[in-house]
Amino acid sequence: MSQNYLKVKGLSKKFGNVVALNNFSLEVARGELVTLLGPSGCGKTTALRLVAGLERQDSGTIFLESRDLTLIPAHHRNMGMVFQAYSLFPNLTVAENVAFGLQMRKVDRSARIKKAHELLDLVGLDSQSARFPHQLSGGQQQRVALARALAFEPEILLLDEPLSALDAQVRSNLREEIRRLQLSLGTTTLFVTHDQEEAMSISDRVGVMNEGRLEQIDTPDDLYNHPKNVFIANFVGLMNQVSGTKTGKSVSVFGANLKVKNEVVTDGRVLVYIRPEFVELECTESDADAKVISRLFLGSVSQVICQLNDGTIVHSLLSSRMSAEFAPGIRVKIRVNEDEVLVSNG
């Protein structure tokens, strides 16, 4: 995929003394769904609002192919946006809401009503077209908002935490629906969320943000398996932190010597980062590392929670069939089934 459809370069934005976005750059390919993920206050929404033109950057540029959008006002950018609070126009019917963008583009009435029905049909709400927003449920309203944002065939679809206000069940349904629509229409999409599962499940690539910067942008798989730094490792997925001893390029932990992935760490006592699926347990009486505290049965896999002698908690993800023996109180030996690990001076 050539990643040069949307090109955001060196965006910075301050609100008073607070740096919301610090030299933020991002490239998105045509038809791609890229998610900005991060804790609240990390600048992801600011980045989205700058792309939409709802805020003005202090510095940096925004290009759409060869078109410079940097100084173009929001209403000339041709971007569709879905907000967390639905933000439908309460004085307009569902169909009129969807047709609003077309009306602003002076599309004649019959054409825009036809298009509105088409879009509402796509989100499964054509039967509700004559109703008013307040007569619909939250999930329905957000689907109308999605139809409204797509009706005028925007260059880019911007989604600002669109699922955060919804119930769990509705949320996961709509999440899949957004992905289905996005793939079938081929709409380039920028999605902002603080919910990891959401980000990882529907994105082509996920950019993790922290303190106004983009820490890493990669496919969900790479982000999980090859985090570039400790922040990403901790933020994405469940991560164990145990202490080990680093000498040169290797670190010793649970009696094994593993290779160190990141090298800017001084030797001596370090924190070692290990995913739960790489932690294997073995029942033992004599040289135990830890004691099982509890076992959470999750279906095909179970999560076994152990406590090391120094009090540290370690999670292990094991197949449920193989882990039935690890009842609370059992003493275990830990083996790390991984060759290379991230470490930090903790």
Place this chain on the structure above:
Amino acid sequence: MALQTSKRFSTWIGGFLLVVPSIAAVTVFVYGMIVWTIKISMTDRISASVKEPKFVGFQNYTNLLSDTRFTHAFENLVKFTFVFIVGTTIAGFIMALLLEKGIKGEGFFRSFYLYPLAISFIAMGTVWNWLLNSNVDADAGGLNLLLQKVGLGFLQNSWYLSENGAAYALALPAIWQMAGYVLALFLAGFRGIPDDLREAARVDGASEAKIYRYVLFPQLTPTLFTVLIILGHVSMKVFDLIIGINGKSYVTQVVAVYMWESTFDQRNYAKGTAIAVVLLLLIALIIIPYLRWVIKQENENR
């Protein structure tokens, strides 16, 4: 069952006792007095000393129709109301529009324009009596002098003393007084619209002007309705402002002033109460549909 009933009764009775005094007072002094007024308006009672006034049905009301002083006062009220409502609504709305963007010093301007509401009618009437001085040219004062100074001397007129324009001239101080209140209502209306909606309209391709036209203004319809009702009933009852500026002079007389004159100067209670009842009906004509609308809205939102 019996226990439950008595329990419900005991929680209910305490609250009821607390509201009894106000219910009794309102029943006697508002609704009771209305009934009493209607009763007097159907008699021939023309002084306090008549022992047994005679029932005359709607005689007093039909007399009003041929009473040129009443029709004159009524006509004045209609003229005044029209200019007052249109002027106040437009002035208040424009001021709200200028403030709604959240400019610096919004709080100051809001209080600044709202302040005239706090001034007593008599003080205000006296000031506007001076401002609306009817002398022109060399003798001019107040607004006429101001008009001369800014080169609009041809607009000078005798204000509330003019034959045809008196009622309109009196709407000026009323607009001045109430515009700040309307400003506050519209500003609250604008504030009630979430910022998200403007942003949604903006990314959908609406220019600033179109955001107002298609998104913001339509949502202010309920506010506009409220404003019209409030101004309408204030206008119907206008009395002290008129008295403060021009006393009970014929030229600026409105229905409430004529009612006062008939009742307390002429001591014609039958006629005075009939005028009062007409005024009450006029106000009811405005307020009752409004209350029904408010209650309907509340039920829909529940």
